Amino acid sequence: MKAAGEVKAATGAAQAEPGSARRWAIDLRPLRVPAYRRLWTGNSVAMFGFQFTAVAVPVEMYALTRDSFWVGLIGVAAFLPLLVFGLWGGVVADRRDRRQVLLVGSLLLWLATLGLLVQALLGARSPALLLALVAVQSTAFAIASPARSAMLPRLVPLDLVPAASTLNYTTNTAATVAGPMIAGLIFGVWGTGTGLPIAYAADALLLTALVWAARGLPALPPEPDPDGTPRRRGLASVVDGFRYLFTTRVLMLSFAIDLIAMILAMPRALFPEIAEERFGGGAAVGWLFSAIAFGALLGGLTSGWIGRIRRQGLALVGAVVGWGVAVALAGLAGHLWLAVGLLAVAGAADLVSAVLRQSMLLVHAPDRMRGRLQGVNTVVVAGGPRLGDLRAGTMAAGLGSGVAWVGGGLAAVVLAVLLAVGFPALVRYRTGPVAGSRQP
Known part of the structure; x- marks a missing residue:
């Protein structure tokens, strides 16, 4: 199989450890x-x-309704699918x-984005239509994302995951x-x-790159179970995935702590209101939406040390x-540059947590379970921030945007510490042998 040959070639190339000058630089060997x-x-x-x-969807929703609660409802429309x-x-x-699954999901995502473009061109001005199109986008993402993530250990050696x-x-x-x-x-x-x-037009145009990528990947059919047991279908297969997750405490706790972080401390739904009322509107909303990602980017470019962490749970x-x-400190900032800087720090921390969670999941789980566990991961990782949007919008409507922002960040800190103390298995987790996976 083509993918296996590529992986073997990369395995040989990967034996040389980067020199000391690159210890902190991002590892490019998977490329x-x-x-x-x-x-x-x-x-x-x-x-x-x-x-x-x-950015466009929450901006459009706030322009139509002038209410952060409606912006928070975007999270509900995305989370349910x-x-x-x-x-x-x-x-x-x-x-x-998995290649075919990714291709179908990518095509559906492209069609939903075209729908957003059409409603904007026609001036539909319908919050309900906007929520419906977001739901279709979320459905497409939910179909494609587990396959895209689960195929990673089939494309690169496990030590490069x-x-x-x-x-x-x-x-x-x-x-x-x-x-x-x-x-x-x-x-x-x-x-x-x-x-x-x-x-919306820019998104539709650039999304064609994912369709191109999916079409050119090698076939990635499911690997047979080691004991030859046929895989169950439908709901029974979903139950099998949850049963494996619930009996693997470290993975379950990693999902739980991510939900705490995203639901309680994600301030994204507040950005349009804060940008307009505190920072004068205009391009400020773009800076706020970019800040977390900017910090994660800087963290990623200096991420060579992450792969050497052994106490990954801690x-x-x-x-x-x-x-x-x-996040809590950013909610107190009175200047745009300070809010952006603190959100960037939050983004760097989020990069570390995201890489550790994904590595623990992909390496610890056997290939026959990776799709289902990535499905759960999709619900948690993509759904958590959307529930966070709802939480932030609802709190802002009742208590004000400042309380919703700062209070959420502090609550996440308290609950994360309580989880670590109450369930020490996560803190004790260290990298170990791969369960049920074969090294190419």
Whole structure:
């Protein structure tokens, strides 16, 4: 199989450890694998385009309703499809060719983005239609994401999974730095009337790169179970995935601490209101949306040390605590530059926690379970911030945006510490032998 040959070639190239001058630089060795390089390229370009929509949708919603509660409802519209189709997408990724699953999901995502463009061009001015199109986008993401993540250990050697995960996260965050800043500039120059169609059109154009990447990947059919046991279908297969997760305490706790961080401390739904009322509007919203990603980008570019962490559980808890503290302090900032700087610190902490969680999941789980666990991961990682949007918008409507922002960050810190103390298995976790996986 083509992918296996590429992995073996990269394994040989990966034996040489980077010199001491590169100990802190990002590890680029996974890019030697052609299939991974293609996926990385297509996903990075598409992620850059998606940031235009990520800013445009809340900006459009706030322009239509003048209410952060409606902006928070975008999180609900995105989360419900993730909850259903993320789990189903994980099952499909374990039973079907993961390349084909990624291709179908990417095409559906492209069609949903075209729908956003059309409604903006027609001036539909319908919050309900906007929520519906967000739900379709979320459905497409939920189908494609488990397959895209689960195929990673089939494309690169297992010892390069942390490096490949860091590359994915760093380039994605690089896109989320440039994308929102450019989107903010578009809205600052042209306003929402002209800026919205431009943003949606850019996303639709750049999303074609992911379709191109998926078409050119090698076939990735499911590997047979070692004992030859046939895989169950439908709901029973989902239950099998949850049963494995619940009996693997470290993985379950890693999901729990991520939910704490994202639901309680994600301030994203407050950005349009804070940008307008505290920082004068205009391009400020783009800076706020870019800040977290900018910090993650800087963290990723100096991430060579992450792959050498052995006490990954303790480092994960520390990163989540750092995220909550930085978010809370950013909510107190009276100057845009200070808020952006503190959000960047939060983003660097988030990069560390995201890479550690993903590496623990991909290396610890056997290939036959990776799709289903990535389905759960999709619900948690993508759904958590959307629930955080709802939490922030609801709190802002009742208590004010400042309380919603600062209080959420502090609550995340307290609960993360309590989780670590109450369930020490996560803190004690160290990197160890791979469970049920074969090294190419």
